[in-house]
Amino acid sequence: MDAILRLFPEHIKDAIKEKVKNRWYELQEIRFRLNQPIELIYDTKIEWINQIKPDSKDAIFVLNQLSEFSLYRMEDELREGYITIEGGHRVGLAGKVNTLGGIVKAIQHITFFNIRIAKQKLDVALPIIPYLYRKKYMSTLFVGPPQTGKTTLIRDIVRLIGSGWKNILPTKVAVIDERSEIGGSIKGIPQHNVGIRTDVMDACPKAEGMMMMIRSMSPDVLVVDEIGSEKDVQALMEATLAGVVVICSVHGQNLEEIKKRPSLQPLFEQAVFQRFVLLEKQEQPGFVKGIYDHNEMNILQKKRCSNDVVRSGSIHRYHNVDRI
Template identity: 40%
Template sequence: MIENRTTPTSQPQENAGTIYPLLPPAVREAVRRMPAAVLEGMEELRIREGRPLEVVYGGRYGFIRSDGRTDRPPEEAYRPTRQDCGLLLELLTRHSLYSFEEELRRGFITVEGGHRVGLAGRTVLEDGRVKQIRDVSGFNLRIARELRGCGLRVLPDLLDPAERTVRHTLIISPPGYGKTTLLRDLIRMISTGEWPVPEYGGGRKVGVVDERSELAASVRGVPRFDLGPRTDVMDGCPKAEGMLMMIRSMSPEVLAVDEIGRPEDAAAVHEAVHAGIRVLATAHGSNREDALRRPALRELAAEGVFSRYVVLRKGTAGLQVSTFKEA
């Protein structure tokens, strides 16, 4: 391990307000009335038909009353109705369920601002596989934010002095710990050329494969988050296919991708490495050993593809960031 650090103190760029137009009126008013500290720290808004409206913020949770109070007991919380949930789904799909068939099959919708909305309900099967989710009765709105400067905590440990670029790096954490936020800021810094040492010169060409539209929050193909001036984004494209397309067409010096883990992802990472492209990726896991239990990631580790591992975890002092060299 290189070093264990606490989470950075940089302030997130406000982005939660972009969810307001998506919310049914009663839910929107309850959320607007929440205390400022809760709104600023909001990480998730959970809307369940007939059950208490819930907010997750700053590692805590509360149930939202109609007047915006977030008391822990759920008895007096606002309970979204069937009409609320139906209207929410219409707003999320822009009144066209058919055009969001693929998203409904995968169980999430990414909306403007980079927020991902998880869905729960009754599934429809076809040949034993999920075709779509019907009767959607549960929504989890995960709030995406920019956290400029958080990459400063780890970028010095990722540098390759011999090549004056970054090393192949895998960022690991459970869902909701900030690995996408960290990757986003590293992309911005590398593209802009915000190196911790001046001899690295300017920015690098960065290719981003953004399958779930979370890294760039693209609208009609145009990123809404700042990923730097030398970054190209392949939006809404499967990771493995998108990586190969980027390698063939955009000549990136660094390739960034979120949440790898399938065999086809590993094959695409191999292609990038063999093409001389540095790879920054994320994966789910509570620690390095947990993440490497996936066969595809275990194969990459066995071959020494990643020379740096960044692990995010929560401790008594808050979020902890640890960087490991490949053994």
């Protein structure tokens, strides 16, 4: 956690270390707001460091650590509203926005910081990936509300496809990592294990990146996170027409909800996906509610020999007949 703790002044660093102690593996976010207590968000609860309320000097210290004393170097990142640091951790920023012609130029007077802890969970997708493979990988859409583990699962799917699993050989994977969340790259080098046959296009818009990777890296599987725009959808459809398997995610509660979105309707009309993985918000992220085939039948229900639930990379036993 040194990459995270170095961001803070000594008195805040000591307070966080004392509060978290040996629970770093449970920590999801550190929320740092000017003149407010520091918020610590764990997998199953929220805690506060009430004795410290950061002031403007503390905020300047954090900004200097993030930018290595040169905000000019981070102009593009400031426009996007986040910075990825060593270890793949992502720092979200908010404050007063500077616009020009209705376009965000930068965030000024940054007074809100959200440090999202990047924790690669190896084999978290191992119970899921057999459902996505039938002699070859199938185009798959992960669906779930925020903080349900979509990116964590996709990151491990990328690693498993790129390195192979059980008796399945490694496959060429191209990742368009627009927000640096899958690979957590620093200067183009992924900080997470993304597999031996995986190529990453970091900080590139999804639509442009997909076409670039198809032309330059000839992938068998193309992976992007959080699609939504018409350009994203058009690029995905072009990729499938080129014979490339696509794996991606989208925010949503269920299939019925996302099918109503005008920008996503072409994906269903053209039957782009053969698998849909639905995630549900529980006490911990990574709860798989169901895996559906191209006919939108829950194929998890067909496994009669077990009554388990796939969650966070391990199998937890339940007695619901409609879950595994």
